[in-house]
Amino acid sequence: MSKYITTIGLEIHAELRTQTKMFCDCLNAEEMHPNVNVCPICLAHPGTLPTPNEKAIMHVLRVGAALGGELASITKFDRKNYFYPDIPKGYQISQYDQPLVKNAVLECYVQGEKKSFDIERVHLEEDTGRLLHSDPSTSSGQATTRVDYNRAGVPLMELVTKPVLHTPEEAEAFASNLQLILRYLGVSYANMDKGQMRVEVNISICKEGEEKLGTKVEIKNLNSFRSVGDSIRYEVLRHEELLKKGKKIVQETRGWDENKRITFSQRKKESAHDYRYFPEPDIAPLVVGDHVLGEAVLKEISTKEIMTSLPELPVPRLERLKKEYGLDFKDAEVLVQQKEVAEFFEKSVSEAGELEHGVDKKKIAKLAHNFLISDLYGFLEGDTVEWGALKITPENFGHLVVLFARGEISSRVAKDVLREMFETGAECHAIIEEKGLKQVSDEGALETIAREVIAEFSDAASDYKKGKEVSLQFLVGQFMRKTKGAANPELAKEILKKNL
Numbered sequence: 001m002s003k004y005i006t007t008i009g010l011e012i013h014a015e016l017r018t019q020t021k022m023f024c025d026c027l028n029a030e031e032m033h034p035n036v037n038v039c040p041i042c043l044a045h046p047g048t049l050p051t052p053n054e055k056a057i058m059h060v061l062r063v064g065a066a067l068g069g070e071l072a073s074i075t076k077f078d079r080k081n082y083f084y085p086d087i088p089k090g091y092q093i094s095q096y097d098q099p100l101v102k103n104a105v106l107e108c109y110v111q112g113e114k115k116s117f118d119i120e121r122v123h124l125e126e127d128t129g130r131l132l133h134s135d136p137s138t139s140s141g142q143a144t145t146r147v148d149y150n151r152a153g154v155p156l157m158e159l160v161t162k163p164v165l166h167t168p169e170e171a172e173a174f175a176s177n178l179q180l181i182l183r184y185l186g187v188s189y190a191n192m193d194k195g196q197m198r199v200e201v202n203i204s205i206c207k208e209g210e211e212k213l214g215t216k217v218e219i220k221n222l223n224s225f226r227s228v229g230d231s232i233r234y235e236v237l238r239h240e241e242l243l244k245k246g247k248k249i250v251q252e253t254r255g256w257d258e259n260k261r262i263t264f265s266q267r268k269k270e271s272a273h274d275y276r277y278f279p280e281p282d283i284a285p286l287v288v289g290d291h292v293l294g295e296a297v298l299k300e301i302s303t304k305e306i307m308t309s310l311p312e313l314p315v316p317r318l319e320r321l322k323k324e325y326g327l328d329f330k331d332a333e334v335l336v337q338q339k340e341v342a343e344f345f346e347k348s349v350s351e352a353g354e355l356e357h358g359v360d361k362k363k364i365a366k367l368a369h370n371f372l373i374s375d376l377y378g379f380l381e382g383d384t385v386e387w388g389a390l391k392i393t394p395e396n397f398g399h400l401v402v403l404f405a406r407g408e409i410s411s412r413v414a415k416d417v418l419r420e421m422f423e424t425g426a427e428c429h430a431i432i433e434e435k436g437l438k439q440v441s442d443e444g445a446l447e448t449i450a451r452e453v454i455a456e457f458s459d460a461a462s463d464y465k466k467g468k469e470v471s472l473q474f475l476v477g478q479f480m481r482k483t484k485g486a487a488n489p490e491l492a493k494e495i496l497k498k499n500l
């Protein structure tokens with residue numbers, strides 16, 4: 001039986017974070033009501049002129065620089081002509097043959113293995129309006145469609161990979177890593193469920209050893225990474241079934257049914273020439289680089305400035321965290337999922353190091369990681385608090401880790417104090433002082449408590465002496481209650497035994 005090879009290319013759109021839209025002064029913001037962020041320019045009234053948003057251009061250039069792409073020295077906008085109610089102009093301002101970025105590469109880990117994927121281009125365009133289809137079964141029996149132009153003209157980045165991906169896992173990893181990079185750069189919120197990042201999959205299969213790629217199918221409406229992977233898995237099986245039966249694959253656009261988890265035929269694919277691209281006559285070409293041409297409408301954009309503005313990106317950070325703090329891959333990976341979390345972790349470990357000279361940094365890091373991921377994350381999720389609203393400072397968190405590392409507080413107390421720090425933002429030493437939670441490790445003090453417990457619960461004490469092991473557990477429990485959990489239970493047991 002012959003084996004099939006899957007070839008995948010991705011087209012990813014991301015709405016950019018800017019104050020205003022791409023070509024007008026309307027706000028680029030989420031709205032409760034339709035058609036409130038609109039003006040004659042984004043509604044395409046005749047005679048209006050577009051002015052490019054410089055911030056959006058910088059965003060795309062920064063993405064290009066972060067992905068090691070070639071930044072255009074001269075770039076321009078083009079009109080992509082088509083008729084649809086969501087685009088009132090009858091064309092979309094996009095970029096055709098001179099995109100802002102060409103030939104970039106995204107490096108990421110796929111199931112623990114580092115891979116790199118070639119990117120064809122990254123360009124800038126405007127988003128379209130949103131069509132709201134009513135459900136005829138709930139609205140007076142008649143299907144209607146309304147249009148909301150709030151989104152029309154929002155700056156939109158489009159990234160197109162080369163057809164270099166081969167598995168659903170690679171596609172998921174590519175998309176989730178790109179999302180992280182966009183967030184690290186602060187250029188997009190990139191929430192897939194809000195449509196701020198949208199992934200389209202181009203997929204074909206061919207027999208192993210065949211030169212020519214199979215017929216390409218495009219899948220749209222994917223609003224999660226899981227849907228990206230699952231739709232690919234579904235399509236691969238569908239294509240294989242068709243080919244085995246000697247049938248042809250139709251070149252088309254297919255949608256993804258989120259509930260049934262299957263793809264379905266939407267429409268035959270238009271080819272590029274149907275759009276009749278031509279240069280946008282209302283916007284002069286732009287110059288990027290360290291020289292200015294007379295015609296540029298934007299001020300000179302320095303590529304050096306772009307390069308120096310880049311933060312440390314997720315993959316290099318992951319690798320550094322592994323090496324510097326001795327974390328394993330999974331532990332480092334969970335930290336880099338949010339830039340702020342990784343920063344919090346590093347600041348707290350650094351603060352702990354300040355307090356505790358000569359302490360094993362990797363040991364402190366491991367403890368900090370455990371409290372952060374097992375406990376703090378649990379509180380955040382339980383109370384549905386966003387990381388940004390966290391009341392604990394990394395310095396204070398670092399102090400708590402040191403107290404635990406020194407054995408001054410027990411693990412139980414550390415968790416309770418952390419909970420209180422999470423709720424109130426109070427300083428850990430203050431909480432411990434106020435509640436008398438310091439771990440009692442002074443032998444003399446523990447002896448006194450042990451004698452008190454034995455005197456108070458003399459029945460249990462004599463039961464133990466008669467051989468009832470469970471009574472000792474009871475006495476340890478009473479001992480811990482007296483010290484409000486601040487004693488080491490093992491030590492308490494030893495001292496009780498000694499005094500019995």
Ligand SMILES: [Zn+2]
Nearest residue numbers: 024026039042
């Ligand atoms: Zn507008």
